[in-house]
Amino acid sequence: MLEMMGLLLLFMIIAAIVAIETRDILAAIISVTAVGFGVIIAFFYMRAPDVAIVPIVVEVLVLVILIRATLRVGLKTFVGNRDFFGMMVTMAMLFVIFLAAIRAFNDLPTFGEPVITRMMDAPSRLYIANGLKETGAANIVTAVLLDYRAYDTLGEATVLFTSIIGAIAVIRRKARKKPSEPEVGEWEE
Amino acid sequence: MSNGMTPIVKTITGWVKGFILVFGIYIVLYGHLTPGGGFAGGVIIAMTFVLITLAFGKDEALKRFRIGIASELDSVGALMFLVIALLGIAGGLGGTFFTNFIAKSNPGEPYSLMSAGTILLSNIAIALKVGSSLFLVFILLVMTKVLYREPGEKP
Amino acid sequence: MHYALCLMLFMIGLYGVMVKRNLIKIIISLIIMESAVNLFLVMIGYRKDGIAPIMTKGMEAGTFAARAVDPVPQALVLTAIVIGLGVTAMTIAIAMRLYERYGTYDIKEMRKLKG
Numbered sequence: 481m482l483e484m485m486g487l488l489l490l491f492m493i494i495a496a497i498v499a500i501e502t503r504d505i506l507a508a509i510i511s512v513t514a515v516g517f518g519v520i521i522a523f524f525y526m527r528a529p530d531v532a533i534v535p536i537v538v539e540v541l542v543l544v545i546l547i548r549a550t551l552r553v554g555l556k557t558f559v560g561n562r563d564f565f566g567m568m569v570t571m572a573m574l575f576v577i578f579l580a581a582i583r584a585f586n587d588l589p590t591f592g593e594p595v596i597t598r599m600m601d602a603p604s605r606l607y608i609a610n611g612l613k614e615t616g617a618a619n620i621v622t623a624v625l626l627d628y629r630a631y632d633t634l635g636e637a638t639v640l641f642t643s644i645i646g647a648i649a650v651i652r653r654k655a656r657k658k659p660s661e662p663e664v665g666e667w668e669e
Numbered sequence: 670m671s672n673g674m675t676p677i678v679k680t681i682t683g684w685v686k687g688f689i690l691v692f693g694i695y696i697v698l699y700g701h702l703t704p705g706g707g708f709a710g711g712v713i714i715a716m717t718f719v720l721i722t723l724a725f726g727k728d729e730a731l732k733r734f735r736i737g738i739a740s741e742l743d744s745v746g747a748l749m750f751l752v753i754a755l756l757g758i759a760g761g762l763g764g765t766f767f768t769n770f771i772a773k774s775n776p777g778e779p780y781s782l783m784s785a786g787t788i789l790l791s792n793i794a795i796a797l798k799v800g801s802s803l804f805l806v807f808i809l810l811v812m813t814k815v816l817y818r819e820p821g822e823k824p
Numbered sequence: 825m826h827y828a829l830c831l832m833l834f835m836i837g838l839y840g841v842m843v844k845r846n847l848i849k850i851i852i853s854l855i856i857m858e859s860a861v862n863l864f865l866v867m868i869g870y871r872k873d874g875i876a877p878i879m880t881k882g883m884e885a886g887t888f889a890a891r892a893v894d895p896v897p898q899a900l901v902l903t904a905i906v907i908g909l910g911v912t913a914m915t916i917a918i919a920m921r922l923y924e925r926y927g928t929y930d931i932k933e934m935r936k937l938k939g
Binding site: 482485486489490492493496497499500505508509512515516519522523526527528529530531534535538541542545546549550567570573574577578581582585588589591592593594595596597603604605607608609611612618619620621623624625629632633636639640643644646647650651 | 826830831837849862863871874893899906908909912914
């Protein structure tokens with residue numbers, strides 16, 4: 481089980497390197513979708529079926545949108561990274577972040593023994609023990625999402641709304657003339 | 670893309686789209702008992718319309734689900750979620766924001782559809798919101814043509 | 825060990841964001857970073873030989889409480905995934921706009937053309 485998880489992570493790392501280093505943009509997009517599906521299989525391994533259903537659709541949508549954004553414009557691939565000095569600064573920063581993260585790992589619980597196994601008054605423990613009695617929902621994830629911590633979901637709805645409005649404001653070409661005009665095809669040339 | 674794909678794809682899409690829609694609605698309604706919920710069901714419902722758009726072209730999809738209706742459903746979902754939250758205060762149980770007032774006043778049989786009170790309604794609201802948002806952003810980004818004009822060229 | 829591999833995935837994405845010149849490659853690196861963070865949050869809640877936090881009929885509450893994985897990170901990741909799609913869509917919209925303005929996805933060229 482744990483070895484399987486490690487192999488899956490290795491697969492994801494290789495796919496990520498391919499996605500970043502390949503010259504072909506189409507291959508890069510398909511590789512990043514491979515990373516996404518690796519994450520989905522990992523979610524199933526870690527007993528999170530609720531989380532695993534959503535990214536299946538999300539990955540497909542991102543794939544279609546990215547291909548649409550790149551294929552029609554007659555893409556030229558270009559070689560080379562940013563300039564040398566910037567590269568050195570980047571590497572130094574990456575190294576510092578890596579060291580800080582490795583140091584932070586000392587304080588984390590080991591994989592497979594989360595906080596709820598040791599901490600007797602963790603909130604998750606209360607949610608698991610009383611979830612069905614208090615909310616009536618057998619799916620504890622839904623109980624946490626829409627009852628115990630519904631504030632988070634309300635904030636998420638606001639953020640999603642704002643980002644969609646931002647995308648519409650960035651992409652559309654002409655303002656609507658009259659409110660009575662139909663909106664269909666407004667973004668078409 | 671506006672003409673759609675081959676007849677094979679169109680026929681298969683015509684058979685399959687209803688089943689996907691029904692499956693999405695099932696995931697939304699039984700989200701508090703089985704894996705799923707508003708987010709998963711919403712994206713599956715949006716996927717139905719994405720499939721129709723890819724197979725039949727933009728015009729056919731917009732005939733079924735207009736952009737105006739999509740943006741209205743988006744707002745209706747967000748408002749519904751907020752109203753459910755505010756009803757928790759007004760429920761008369763001395764509750765606070767997001768109190769589950771239905772399940773507290775008359776708890777249903779466990780493991781049945783009506784057992785969870787406002788969670789079912791919240792699931793429906795979230796599904797409306799997420800589904801219509803995803804459809805909007807897809808139709809927006811896929812149907813926009815990317816054009817480049819030379820600096821001196823007039824549009 | 826598993827956390828370190830997850831960190832590797834995140835660092836690869838960070839390297840892509842900082843080093844690459846193509847806007848599409850930068851967006852791809854952002855998606856990789858997002859996947860790594862979601863995976864890490866779910867990994868924190870995993871319990872060895874655990875079961876999914878969904879009760880079924882006939883399951884005793886005691887055994888369920890002793891074996892279920894942590895539901896809170898899963899609930900938070902669920903919202904983070906949908907927000908990630910919104911953010912990705914907005915970055916792609918900005919990239920398409922920049923292409924229309926400058927005729928390239930290369931950020932170095934864009935800086936030259938602006939001056």
